[in-house]
Amino acid sequence: MTEDLRVVLADDQDLVRAGFRVILGTEPGIEVVGEAADGAEAVQQVRELKPDIVLMDVQMPGTDGLAATRQILADPACQTKVIILTTFDRDDYLFAALRAGASGFLLKNASPEDLISAVRVVARGDALLSPEVTKRVLTQFTRDQAPAPTEHTTTRPPELTEREYEVLVELARGASNAEIAERLVLGETTVKTHVSRILAKLGLRDRTHAVVYAYEHGIVAPRR
Template identity: 55%
Template sequence: MSRPPLRVVVADDERMVRTALRVILDAEADLEVVGEAASGAEAVSVVRALAPDVVLMDVRMPEIDGIRATEQILRSMADPPRIVVVTTFENDAYVYDALRAGACGFLLKRADPDELIGAIRLVARGDSLLFPAAVRSLAAAHAAATRPAAPPWAGRLTEREAEVLRLMANGLTNQEIGERLGVGPQTIKTHVAGVLAKTGSRDRTQAVIAAYEGGFILKKS
């Protein structure tokens, strides 16, 4: 029995961008664009009403931006969708703010259709969509500005959990981490769950952000 298609909402203030994304995604049998939004406020309303699996969220939009929209969606829904921030520049500080707000990753607007389609499938199964070099640079800038204290959780991670966290920060999926470490997917899920619990993170992306902000990755990689 085939699974129902992944339901996607596209939020972007440019109609041509929304139309292009709809054409690309609707051409895939396992993807379906169920709604569009031209502003952050509209994105919140549409996502609440339609409860999609994935949201493609432009960062810079009128009324409220993609960061505030992400926060409102995650705060107001019991089972929120996976939100991917779509941006023009990977070093945009807005991207980092969106990740800290709860987005599970980001995608560049110049990404080709295959990258876009793969990204949606990736985040829908629970993985994060991160570009390690860009996140490292943004996190370093944030740390320099805020001078965060060393994370109290670092000493509580097991050696294997610390290794898994570093691989997560390098952009590896659960499957890729399992292949790298020579263990099965369930074992990796257990280690990831331990990392999330000890870092106090909602998901993989938040754990990676916590690792960068606390200097764990910058110092240990």
């Protein structure tokens, strides 16, 4: 029998935590094992409870969610994944959280179905980046960086084969495995294998960070 996914809720608003607890508590296979009202408490909860997922608010008193995410994920052996809760009012925090190792983002006004799906998606190792969040994050990123090349002028990372490079480009454009398979005329299982190898070769945590890597290294540029 598969063990329940263990979740910690980190938010300074009691009502938000209570609402999330009710939603997740009624879902089979998911268990809320702890709550935290600030980042420092979230770090402590993760160290003690070793949950699968942390739902992390960004703006909290004392240690904020970004600092907490960095502390939690600083350990390479850490198995806990972080989903950032956001209201979009600090885009700079969002991209910084990605760099810190967060596996995705969730709007605070998300539906119960989206909340449950987010926990399951990230728990199985996928990244959670909705198109609107991706746009906001990458807009902030490109505003803070030197102008990116308009075409693929960057040399392919030597670790990657030509096919893996093509998969990375499509992945960074936001394509799903099914879309990559269709565009590159590959089987979906083959695409999954390529994605896994890309992550392993480049030392990346998940698909989200493959997107960040591609933009940071000029492999793809935002569409103007």
